[in-house]
Amino acid sequence: MYDFNTLGFIGAGNMCEALLVGIISSDFFQAENIILSDIREDRLKYLKEKYNVKTSIDNRETVKASDIVFLSVKPQDIATVLSEMEGILNPNQMVISIAVGIPTYFIESYIKEEVPVIRVMPNTPALFQSAMSVLSKGKYANDEHLNFAKRLLSCVGEVDILPEKLQNAAAAINGCGPAYFFHFIESLVDAGISVGLSKDIAYKLAVQTMEGSVKMLKESDRSPTELRRMVTSPGGTTIAALEQLEKGAIRFFIIKAIKAATNRAEELSQKLNK
Numbered sequence: 647m648y649d650f651n652t653l654g655f656i657g658a659g660n661m662c663e664a665l666l667v668g669i670i671s672s673d674f675f676q677a678e679n680i681i682l683s684d685i686r687e688d689r690l691k692y693l694k695e696k697y698n699v700k701t702s703i704d705n706r707e708t709v710k711a712s713d714i715v716f717l718s719v720k721p722q723d724i725a726t727v728l729s730e731m732e733g734i735l736n737p738n739q740m741v742i743s744i745a746v747g748i749p750t751y752f753i754e755s756y757i758k759e760e761v762p763v764i765r766v767m768p769n770t771p772a773l774f775q776s777a778m779s780v781l782s783k784g785k786y787a788n789d790e791h792l793n794f795a796k797r798l799l800s801c802v803g804e805v806d807i808l809p810e811k812l813q814n815a816a817a818a819i820n821g822c823g824p825a826y827f828f829h830f831i832e833s834l835v836d837a838g839i840s841v842g843l844s845k846d847i848a849y850k851l852a853v854q855t856m857e858g859s860v861k862m863l864k865e866s867d868r869s870p871t872e873l874r875r876m877v878t879s880p881g882g883t884t885i886a887a888l889e890q891l892e893k894g895a896i897r898f899f900i901i902k903a904i905k906a907a908t909n910r911a912e913e914l915s916q917k918l919n920k
């Protein structure tokens with residue numbers, strides 16, 4: 647059983663703050679056992695005052711003080727941060743990275759020791775404690791590390807574990823997903839306006855209907871097909887609308903879109919070479 651008592655974040659931006667809120671409010675780590683570092687001193691001052699956590703402008707100091715090192719900088723800053731860490735991590739620590747598209751082998755290639763690394767793909771609803779995160783373990787991580795990371799990420803929402811080879815496919819759904827749903831809502835609002843509704847009413851109808859539909863999916867034990875059939879009466883209005891969606895080959899294009907996002911993620915990962 648590993649003894650992880652201190653948590654350090656490298657990069658104290660939006661995702662770090664979202665995780666901080668979830669972790670402190672669920673008592674997973676006490677604020678005095680959390681240290682944040684960032685290149686922005688004003689950001690550190692703000693977070694220190696708001697959450698009572700420790701801060702440091704020095705990433706190396708944070709890494710040395712932390713059992714778990716959380717990498718929460720943007721993907722383009724990961725290599726810089728990892729270069730600073732060379733030689734100071736040890737196998738009793740664990741690295742958790744939420745940098746989109748950065749494989750565990752890339753992180754491991756910078757760390758000379760056999761340090762466990764967990765890769766996470768969260769999504770923007772984490773900012774509202776409603777994330778869907780996907781976790782994968784690297785070469786030196788075991789199930790215990792994975793389960794600890796799972797409990798940690800559960801502080802901001804739902805978590806699932808997947809083999810790393812499926813991370814890009816998962817990201818095409820959960821990572822990009824919020825954009826698809828927002829795009830769909832935007833389209834519904836425009837459609838509502840085209841049939842005479844005001845923008846505000848169309849927006850309220852669309853958003854509340856999406857929320858209610860999600861509640862039905864989560865709380866009933868019926869499949870999406872059964873729930874759709876409940877509102878699709880023969881010769882009625884819903885089937886008239888669905889016929890138009892199918893004429894536009896909506897399923898075909900959704901599948902194409904998810905494949906395009908997955909392929910793009912693969913291309914971006916392949917460009918990453920130390």
Ligand SMILES: NC(=O)c1ccc[n+]([C@@H]2O[C@H](COP(=O)([O-])OP(=O)(O)OC[C@H]3O[C@@H](n4cnc5c(N)ncnc54)[C@H](OP(=O)(O)O)[C@@H]3O)[C@@H](O)[C@H]2O)c1
Pocket residue numbers: 656657658659660661662683684685686689705717718719720721723726727744745746767768769770771821
């Ligand atoms: N936002 C999301 O919804 C989301 C979803 C899934 C995954 N992610 C992943 O989560 C990670 C963090 O995203 P975010 O939205 O929280 O980004 P963010 O708000 O930009 O936070 C990153 C922070 O790290 C700082 N930073 C840059 N270089 C640094 C360095 N060398 N050492 C220490 N700190 C440094 C940045 O400062 P500057 O601003 O001055 O550069 C910024 O304050 C990203 O890798 C992203 O791919 C985000």
